[in-house]
Amino acid sequence: MVTEIFLAGFGHLQHISNVIFVFLLFVFMATVTGNMLIITLISTSPRLHSPMYFFLSNLSACEVFITTTILPNMLYIVWLNGGFMSFYGCIIQYYLASSTGSIEFLLLTVMAYDRNLAICNPLRYSSLMNNNTRNHLVAWAWVVGFTVMVTLVITICHLQFCGSNTIDHYFCDLDPLRQLSTSDTSLMDIEVIFVTLFLCVIPFVLIIVSYISIFSTILRISSWAGRRKTFSTCSSHLASVCLYGVSICVTYLVPSQQMKKINKLSSLLYTVATPFFNPIIYSLRNQEMMDCFRYYFKRITKK
Numbered sequence: 532m533v534t535e536i537f538l539a540g541f542g543h544l545q546h547i548s549n550v551i552f553v554f555l556l557f558v559f560m561a562t563v564t565g566n567m568l569i570i571t572l573i574s575t576s577p578r579l580h581s582p583m584y585f586f587l588s589n590l591s592a593c594e595v596f597i598t599t600t601i602l603p604n605m606l607y608i609v610w611l612n613g614g615f616m617s618f619y620g621c622i623i624q625y626y627l628a629s630s631t632g633s634i635e636f637l638l639l640t641v642m643a644y645d646r647n648l649a650i651c652n653p654l655r656y657s658s659l660m661n662n663n664t665r666n667h668l669v670a671w672a673w674v675v676g677f678t679v680m681v682t683l684v685i686t687i688c689h690l691q692f693c694g695s696n697t698i699d700h701y702f703c704d705l706d707p708l709r710q711l712s713t714s715d716t717s718l719m720d721i722e723v724i725f726v727t728l729f730l731c732v733i734p735f736v737l738i739i740v741s742y743i744s745i746f747s748t749i750l751r752i753s754s755w756a757g758r759r760k761t762f763s764t765c766s767s768h769l770a771s772v773c774l775y776g777v778s779i780c781v782t783y784l785v786p787s788q789q790m791k792k793i794n795k796l797s798s799l800l801y802t803v804a805t806p807f808f809n810p811i812i813y814s815l816r817n818q819e820m821m822d823c824f825r826y827y828f829k830r831i832t833k834k
Contacts, residue, residue, distance in 0.1 A: 533692035565810030594806035621703035634676030
């Protein structure tokens with residue numbers, strides 16, 4: 532019985548492992564710093580206490596969670612050109628990473644709904660998206676993400692793992708674990724389809740429907756300046772959805788045997804690239820956040 536899992540990491544890139552380690556260390560530090568900065572700005576600035584920024588602060592918390600779940604161990608694996616994890620430690624890492632990834636997609640869906648209300652129903656926005664509504668939406672996103680993934684974890688724990696204990700990956704993801712099992716995984720395959728539909732496909736469709744409504748509203752605006760200003764309020768969210776949504780769908784919907792290397796790359800996109808780029812996307816393209824950052828920066832430097 533397998534009691535330890537060996538993660539091969541980037542075994543075919545051993546000759547540049549030092550470069551990869553330095554790059555990942557920089558990404559880890561920048562990701563945590565950037566997202567924590569967003570959370571701090573939103574929590575301390577009264578002008579950023581709108582629902583849109585409340586959802587963004589939760590998204591940043593989600594990014595910090597998934598980054599600290601995966602990247603520290605990935606650095607250890609890259610440094611040693613492969614590393615061991617206990618079997619149950621591997622299962623816990625998968626559960627935390629997958630749950631947080633699901634929560635992120637649900638939060639992106641909630642943010643799309645928020646932008647839809649703000650652009651398509653501006654007069655009713657304050658009454659529809661009140662504090663009670665936003666709190667319930669965020670709470671449901673976190674609860675659903677952590678609860679639904681328990682079903683897959685329970686199924687994994689009931690599988691048998693004998694013989695090989697090597698995973699050609701840099702963290703404990705579902706597909707490498709499924710391939711490592713010596714049991715029949717047909718039940719898990721069905722569960723994966725339903726979970727992916729519920730936490731990935733349906734939210735993605737809801738986001739698309741929201742943006743169809745948003746774009747139709749923007750096109751009805753007579754002035755070009757008005758269209759541009761309205762679109763700028765949701766362009767950052769749209770860029771984040773495209774980066775995260777496409778990588779998630781490729782990883783979990785494309786057959787892994789035929790697309791193994793592509794899946795490994797797409798996993799790198801949503802576990803490393805998206806948490807790194809999101810603070811940049813949401814900060815540099817948001818004038819209110821930049822103004823708050825300059826205000827607090829001036830106060831700190833004057834001291």
